[in-house]
Amino acid sequence: MVWGIWGATFSETTTGESKKMITSANQNTNWYVLHTKSRFENVVNDGLIKKSIEVFLPKILVRSKRRDRKVMIRIPAFPGYLFVKSNLDPRHQIEIVKTIGVVRFVGTKDGPIPVPDETIDSLKIMVNSEHPVATGNRLVKGDKVIVVNGPFTGVIGTFLTYRGKGRVVINVEALGQTASVDVDESDIEAVQKILT
16 A cells, blocks of 8 residues: 655555554644745645645735736735644655745754744634735845846845835946935845845
């Protein structure tokens, strides 16, 4: 008999041997954060679901930025990240990381850091409500950023300041001089976030 779990397949060779392996593999599972390639959250989510791996991609409702549309759309609450449930068995970890679009587990040199179940439960309640949910992290003057969308895509600079209504000013230095541009906050990402 063949057993499938978390995208891994086990063949039963001796009586009860594989059943024990699967039962023990289900124990001690926690939620962990996965870093994905830019704009690959849905691809990773779908890939993990196809492998029967429990995954949570929180999405929030926002107004479309396209000028020709005034519709509300669901986008990832944490661009470049989603949550996956695992017991950190090496085979399970490899199966997760081999999913198209996955960059790595988020953690320290000692390994992935678990996310409390209460945090996941709270996020599920928040994103399932019809009320607006604001997300994001505040940039600090001097943070290295890259423009990932819009007419300045590819520009790498230094964050200067917030300019209200979701606009920010970034500065580019060259030849001892500076040039500044005013861009939409959602069109930039911190460079260290992308490179890690």
